[in-house]
Amino acid sequence: xxxxxxxIIYLLIGLxxxxxxxxxxxxxxxxxxxxxxxxxxxxxxxYENPHAYIFVDAKNAAGEVVPSTFQLxxxxxxxxxxxxxxxxxxxxxxxVLVRGCASRNGEDNRYAASFVKLADGTIQRVGQDVEGIFGxxxxx
Amino acid sequence: xxxxxxxxxxxxxxxxxxxxxxxxxxxxxARGSVKPVPLPPGGPAPRMSDGHVDLSGNWFPGPTGKANAxxxxxxxxxxxxxxxxxxxxxxKIKAMSRVDLELSSANVTCDPVGTPGMFxxxxxxxxxxxxxxxxxxxxxxxxxxxxxxxxxxxxxxxxDLEPLFNGDExxxxxxxxxxxxxxxIDERTSxxxxxxxxxxxxxxxxxxxxxKNYLEYQFTVEDPKVLTxxxxxxxxxxxxxxxxxxxxxxxxNENVEQLKKLNEQQKSGKK
Numbered sequence: 111x112x113x114x115x116x117x118i119i120y121l122l123i124g125l126x127x128x129x130x131x132x133x134x135x136x137x138x139x140x141x142x143x144x145x146x147x148x149x150x151x152x153x154x155x156x157y158e159n160p161h162a163y164i165f166v167d168a169k170n171a172a173g174e175v176v177p178s179t180f181q182l183x184x185x186x187x188x189x190x191x192x193x194x195x196x197x198x199x200x201x202x203x204x205x206v207l208v209r210g211c212a213s214r215n216g217e218d219n220r221y222a223a224s225f226v227k228l229a230d231g232t233i234q235r236v237g238q239d240v241e242g243i244f245g246x247x248x249x250x
Numbered sequence: 251x252x253x254x255x256x257x258x259x260x261x262x263x264x265x266x267x268x269x270x271x272x273x274x275x276x277x278x279x280a281r282g283s284v285k286p287v288p289l290p291p292g293g294p295a296p297r298m299s300d301g302h303v304d305l306s307g308n309w310f311p312g313p314t315g316k317a318n319a320x321x322x323x324x325x326x327x328x329x330x331x332x333x334x335x336x337x338x339x340x341x342k343i344k345a346m347s348r349v350d351l352e353l354s355s356a357n358v359t360c361d362p363v364g365t366p367g368m369f370x371x372x373x374x375x376x377x378x379x380x381x382x383x384x385x386x387x388x389x390x391x392x393x394x395x396x397x398x399x400x401x402x403x404x405x406x407x408x409x410d411l412e413p414l415f416n417g418d419e420x421x422x423x424x425x426x427x428x429x430x431x432x433x434x435i436d437e438r439t440s441x442x443x444x445x446x447x448x449x450x451x452x453x454x455x456x457x458x459x460x461x462k463n464y465l466e467y468q469f470t471v472e473d474p475k476v477l478t479x480x481x482x483x484x485x486x487x488x489x490x491x492x493x494x495x496x497x498x499x500x501x502x503n504e505n506v507e508q509l510k511k512l513n514e515q516q517k518s519g520k521k
Binding site for chain 2: 138139156159160161181183184185186188189190192214215220225233234235238239
């Protein structure tokens with residue numbers, strides 16, 4: 111048995127994972143170090159694939175309305191996780207809080223969302239957690 | 251050799267220590283997050299009227315019998331040999347940026363994932379239906395399908411072959427393992443992470459059902475124009491789901507445009 115340095119490095123950092131990836135690697139397109147909580151009125155739910163989207167009218171520091179787009183997971187994952195079309199639409203026109211990580215290409219107000227606090231207070235998983243923390247206490 | 255193994259063990263032992271040093275974040279009890287619990291074996295695998303193992307069922311990747319996209323634990327990593335790329339092929343892949351790699355995936359572009367992509371580039375549910383002599387494979391991911399005869403018939407004659415995303419496929423049984431043999435696979439498919447292939451790609455997939463609740467998958471790639479020798483994956487675990495397939499057509503793919511924009515920015519030095 112010959113174990114080379116290349117094998118060791120491969121074992122440590124190059125192992126293929128079990129097939130649990132999503133449609134694609136969110137962290138390539140979105141910045142896991144540029145995430146924030148965005149509060150606003152949910153205006154629309156677009157329930158499509160490979161990703162669903164929600165649209166939120168947030169407000170900036172000056173009180174101006176900032177239309178923001180959040181990419182969610184696939185409809186398959188959303189349905190299986192409880193974020194059904196009906197459950198999401200129940201918050202349309204109401205205030206929601208979204209944890210979103212900004213797009214790396216600088217497109218204004220475009221985010222990937224990991225969690226949404228819906229109008230009824232439910233904290234709903236809606237996407238890959240690019241921060242790698244599965245939420246934190248700011249969500250309490 | 252002792253030194254090599256010693257280094258490997260030391261390095262492996264450092265991993266948990268490093269992980270433990272990181273701050274443990276509190277878990278948010280968000281609806282949709284999944285705590286993984288593997289299924290029990292569930293008893294012996296069922297058999298068809300011809301005596302062969304019946305692989306029929308709805309199957310999720312992973313051991314829980316559920317969608318594991320939002321698992322709170324990382325999936326276990328499966329040790330596999332490095333892919334033996336020819337030097338030119340390895341250099342070509344290494345020259346790709348992360349965005350290039352994303353854009354090379356049919357899973358990102360919504361092109362057909364092909365063979366072996368239906369298993370390898372697919373995080374969603376499979377529906378397998380079998381009858382003696384026939385393997386029917388539906389996947390939720392963009393509503394793809396393939397049908398393969400399992401009677402060991404030969405491939406089409408070379409003059410009759412055409413490039414197909416799933417290739418020219420035939421299958422036979424080796425004991426309780428179904429072996430699917432595919433050639434003439436469209437060069438627009440890739441295997442994973444930038445792993446492109448030539449027109450000489452030959453994929454041998456193996457499927458077995460060690461117990462009622464588990465399906466295992468392995469594939470071998472032969473490609474003399476790209477690899478120095480054949481490569482075989484580890485066995486990958488799928489588990490029996492108590493759910494139906496959902497409709498999942500790719501109708502609004504914004505990622506390609508967004509990634510191309512990012513790629514242009516990165517290559518021009520703006521990002």
